Amino acid sequence: MERRKDAFFAEMERQRDAVTFDEVLLKTGYSTIELPKISLVGRFSRNCPLKRPFVSAAMDTVTGYRMAIAMARLGGIGVIHRNMSPKKQAWHVARVKNHLNVRIADPPPVCVRDTATVEEVLNERRRKRYPFESFLVVDENGKLVGVITGQDFDFCVDKTRQVRTAMTPRSDLEVASPEISDDEAFEAMVRMKKKRLPLENEDGTVAGLFVFSDLVRARSGTNMHNTDERGNLRVAAAIGVGDGVLEHVELLLNERVDVVVVDTAHGDSERVLKAVRRVKMEFPMLDVVAGNVSEGDSARRLIEDGRADGVKVGQGPGSICSTRTVTGTGCPQMTAIHQCELAVRDSGVPVCADGGISTPAHVTLALAAGAESVMMGRMFAGTKETPGETLFRQGQRVKVYRGMGSRSAMRDSRASRERYSQSDKFAPEGVEAVVPYQGSVSEVVGNLEGWLRSSLGYVGASSIPELHEKADFRRISSEGRKESDPHDVTVTPEAVSSAAMDLSDDEAFDDEGFLDENDAADWYQ
Numbered sequence: 274m275e276r277r278k279d280a281f282f283a284e285m286e287r288q289r290d291a292v293t294f295d296e297v298l299l300k301t302g303y304s305t306i307e308l309p310k311i312s313l314v315g316r317f318s319r320n321c322p323l324k325r326p327f328v329s330a331a332m333d334t335v336t337g338y339r340m341a342i343a344m345a346r347l348g349g350i351g352v353i354h355r356n357m358s359p360k361k362q363a364w365h366v367a368r369v370k371n372h373l374n375v376r377i378a379d380p381p382p383v384c385v386r387d388t389a390t391v392e393e394v395l396n397e398r399r400r401k402r403y404p405f406e407s408f409l410v411v412d413e414n415g416k417l418v419g420v421i422t423g424q425d426f427d428f429c430v431d432k433t434r435q436v437r438t439a440m441t442p443r444s445d446l447e448v449a450s451p452e453i454s455d456d457e458a459f460e461a462m463v464r465m466k467k468k469r470l471p472l473e474n475e476d477g478t479v480a481g482l483f484v485f486s487d488l489v490r491a492r493s494g495t496n497m498h499n500t501d502e503r504g505n506l507r508v509a510a511a512i513g514v515g516d517g518v519l520e521h522v523e524l525l526l527n528e529r530v531d532v533v534v535v536d537t538a539h540g541d542s543e544r545v546l547k548a549v550r551r552v553k554m555e556f557p558m559l560d561v562v563a564g565n566v567s568e569g570d571s572a573r574r575l576i577e578d579g580r581a582d583g584v585k586v587g588q589g590p591g592s593i594c595s596t597r598t599v600t601g602t603g604c605p606q607m608t609a610i611h612q613c614e615l616a617v618r619d620s621g622v623p624v625c626a627d628g629g630i631s632t633p634a635h636v637t638l639a640l641a642a643g644a645e646s647v648m649m650g651r652m653f654a655g656t657k658e659t660p661g662e663t664l665f666r667q668g669q670r671v672k673v674y675r676g677m678g679s680r681s682a683m684r685d686s687r688a689s690r691e692r693y694s695q696s697d698k699f700a701p702e703g704v705e706a707v708v709p710y711q712g713s714v715s716e717v718v719g720n721l722e723g724w725l726r727s728s729l730g731y732v733g734a735s736s737i738p739e740l741h742e743k744a745d746f747r748r749i750s751s752e753g754r755k756e757s758d759p760h761d762v763t764v765t766p767e768a769v770s771s772a773a774m775d776l777s778d779d780e781a782f783d784d785e786g787f788l789d790e791n792d793a794a795d796w797y798q
């Protein structure tokens with residue numbers, strides 16, 4: 274199916290030319306659209322929907338479980354990086370999946386035996402890195418006999434005591450039947466001021482558990498959460514192509530990972546195709562995204578030969594990437610996205626545009642070129658949710674952001690070396706950097722969403738599929754680029770300009786012919 278923008282890119286292809294974000298602008302079009310009603314629904318892979326088309330990069334300075342939780346709560350998805358052991362990565366996945374565990378029933382809550390010692394339970398808790406402190410206590414028949422909480426552990430001075438002597442016994446607990454609904458459980462816990470509500474089968478065995486903090490979390494902003502059919506947040510995880518790939522995926526699947534991403538710098542290679550095929554053969558129900566590629570034929574091979582459920586596009590556009598500089602290969606990102614999307618357009622497999630997003634406009638342009646989601650590293654780097662400490666450099670708060678192919682990442686991790694097909698002697702394809710600390714990622718995503726809505730309004734598109742249909746581009750010169758950015762003024766910080774204009778004097782404001790606040794809002798919808 275032909276689209277408006279195809280002619281633009283075909284013409285360029287004829288001239289063996291290619292463009293990236295800052296070389297084009299989208300044409301505006303007739304619009305009847307109310308910005309809040311625009312749908313930003315996209316897909317990361319064939320079966321993984323997104324409520325907002327944003328994906329955080331599989332980088333060790335971007336996505337651990339904290340970022341993945343935040344991204345899914347904001348309607349997107351995070352890809353947990355792989356510069357750690359598969360076991361540890363599975364633990365990160367579990368943290369995300371358990372974050373909104375409204376009803377802990379399948380898998381059942383972790384229970385401990387009444388005859389175990391407090392010390393044994395504490396050791397087990399540490400060893401398995403459980404992110405919670407309380408446990409249901411059962412007898413030898415699996416029947417509920419009590420609950421032991423963090424407070425019970427704290428006040429139990431003699432840790433050799435048996436759990437049954439330190440717990441709150443069943444007779445002092447409020448319990449409910451498994452038929453209770455989530456809302457009823459919430460109301461009951463509020464009424465009884467109970468932080469936990471165990472669910473008990475008729476024969477006294479454990480059927481499940483509600484935890485109040487989970488219910489509160491799940492009820493706030495629920496309609497934006499990107500959740501699976503069980504109500505848990507969606508999460509993806511990066512994998513490699515080595516021998517242990519199937520065992521690695523199995524560990525992730527045990528924690529109910531939603532998508533795995535075969536994460537390499539060159540996705541159009543036999544070892545990647547082989548890995549994707551093996552994973553799809555062994556786990557046909559699991560969505561596999563593969564990459565990275567930047568040519569149409571490469572994208573087609575990934576889905577036809579590899580049976581990938583998503584294609585990740587981007588070879589060399591990343592902010593911390595030096596691949597193009599040191600290898601002289603790659604393709605400017607707008608052209609790469611379009612080529613790949615065109616090649617897989619009729620397959621039902623979505624394209625994720627990965628890398629090079631340095632302004633909000635780039636997000637819209639990447640989607641308009643054909644992507645259904647946009648993966649970002651730099652945009653989210655430096656936020657509170659990224660792994661790593663906040664540092665001070667020349668009086669400024671900063672966080673580290675480094676390429677997965679940077680010297681330090683390759684030195685620290687075999688996975689990084691494998692991503693770039695390097696052995697012990699490695700040639701870096703990325704740099705290490707620091708970026709300003711930028712608070713919570715929810716602010717970043719909120720701003721990106723606002724600008725994306727505006728862009729769709731200008732184009733006259735009410736959704737991402739409509740943007741795909743209607744998008745058409747003009748190439749711009751460097752003069753056009755200059756005109757696009759603020760120019761011929763000295764831009765002052767917002768606080769300075771607000772203070773200089775006394776906006777409290779409404780009459781003077783009107784007299785000078787300025788728009789009043791409502792008019793200004795209409796202007797920008």
Ligand code: IMP
Pocket residue numbers: 330331332565587589590591592593594595596627628629630648649650651652675676677678679702703704
């Ligand atoms: P950014 O959003 O422009 O910062 O780009 C992030 C993307 O760059 C990631 O999702 C990766 O695909 C890619 N990337 C990460 N580390 C490196 C590297 O060291 N060299 C080249 N590309 C990298």
